[in-house]
Amino acid sequence: MTQSDARPAVQALAFDVFGTVVDWRGSIADEAAAVAASHGVEGDWEAFADAWRAGYAPAMDRVRRGDLPWMSIDALHRLILDSIVERFGLGALDEDERARLNRAWHRLAPWADSVEGLARLKRHFTITTLSNGNFSLLVDLARHGALPWDCVISAELFGHYKPDPETYLGTARLLDVAPTALMLVAAHPSDLRAAKQQGCRTAYVIRKLEFGAGHPLPDYTAGEFDYVADDFLDLAHQLGA
């Protein structure tokens, strides 16, 4: 941001959630390991979490193309789970165990800086989720992790998944702010680029451990985003919050 930036002040921050606010990989691996142990099954549960997550974008694409009707992320997660259990030796999980494991996505742990960072940012800006997770999942995550959102906004409210424009523009409309006064905060350059295309501000938070230590980080260009931060405390510092 330069002194010559003539855009209106940022009023609201919309946060991607999976990977940006919460550590889905560690949380899912822990819950999978626990249910596997109860069946005497050993395995690489981080790889299981990765496989589950890897099914997510293709599943949303099937909804976007109309191959599947609008489905909640809960329902998509369950489709993917059922497609990978055999591969990880968990084919014996019964309906109750599968339903409970699927709900692990409602119990993901925040990154260590998330709660304090959000509390600081909330003093200066309206803070909301903007996630493809369904509304009730996001509410459960907030209660589980004590995330101090001003409100919860889900792709479910728009019947469109990110990166469809309806999600970014719909969030600005619900908050009654211009898209330029809304900043998306995300650990994923592709999400940020789609928001920028709709006129939103962008803050890239680098979550080095989202896909595990040593996993290559996504490419981005210097100056491509308004802010680049190591975590939410760094972002709060940069924003004077």
Next chain:
Amino acid sequence: MTQSDARPAVQALAFDVFGTVVDWRGSIADEAAAVAASHGVEGDWEAFADAWRAGYAPAMDRVRRGDLPWMSIDALHRLILDSIVERFGLGALDEDERARLNRAWHRLAPWADSVEGLARLKRHFTITTLSNGNFSLLVDLARHGALPWDCVISAELFGHYKPDPETYLGTARLLDVAPTALMLVAAHPSDLRAAKQQGCRTAYVIRKLEFGAGHPLPDYTAGEFDYVADDFLDLAHQLGA
């Protein structure tokens, strides 16, 4: 509630907001008095607040009948404001003053028990708004009054105003709970009756001062609602929260 009640446990509480959580009458009267004083105009500003509020249900009915397109409460409030300013000697208010006064509905003060009562109830239940106020208005009220909602739900999300069934059923759907596991908390029997008709539980909170001291309270029948409470602390006590 009797021991023989076979319905599922209540999981979520949805709160009406104007009059139930916040004192619109006192807050609006204060802001009207301030702008009137700056013009040297004297008047009965509680009567002004009552007149403004009295235009609200008929304006929503015009939307419901299709005489007006879907409009936010902000827009409806402004229509009503413009229709009553002359009567109270405020016809000289310019555009900026009217816009600012209209935003007074975003700055309403909570009742004295609201914040503590909500915090106690939140420990046991998911707590949300369910108000005809537009989404951004409800977010602003929460920030202004430090109301600790888990999420904000507005009639705006459904394109229907209460008491239309879509609002109660839509809230249950977003929270992923059965209507019987959702309890509406409101100071208005008509709202509660409409929620009950859709299978929701009901808690009537008697706000004796909503329309001023001595104003007659609405009629209701003993046993008509699941709970009747004097305020949110009393409701929390009755619910074991």
